Amino acid sequence: MEVQRHTYYRLIHHGIKSLLVDRIGHFTELEYHEYLNGMTGKSCCFAMSDDELRFTVDSLRSEGYLEDLKHVI
Template identity: 75%
Template sequence: MEMKRHSYYHLIHHGIKTLLVDRIGHFTELEYHQYLNMMTGKSTCFSMSNDELVNAVNSLREEGYLEDLKSSIPHEA
């Protein structure tokens, strides 16, 4: 099954946005890229491998930041 990378991009963006609003009370694109870099070593989803995308989604899901999109998470994650 071919991975739908854009689905993962959306999930990661949503999860990190939710995390940042929860932890620091606001969200900016700069903070998103900084947190993604801290989390994965990459500052954009485009530069991540398929495995890195899956791992990032799994991490955000395990921390509870994708609860509202749980049904959208692909089965590979």
């Protein structure tokens, strides 16, 4: 089964939120977009290709920030 784009959006948002809370102790939408831009060169998921979405999810998963959503991936 292929994961749909909106599912990738949710996974990425959840993963980056978890990462930011873990690393800096809090989360804001601005920090989310800044981190995503640093990671992918794009500040929103809508502008990302399917390959970029997969890469981002794979990166977050490999760092352990999507463990609680393993069943979705």
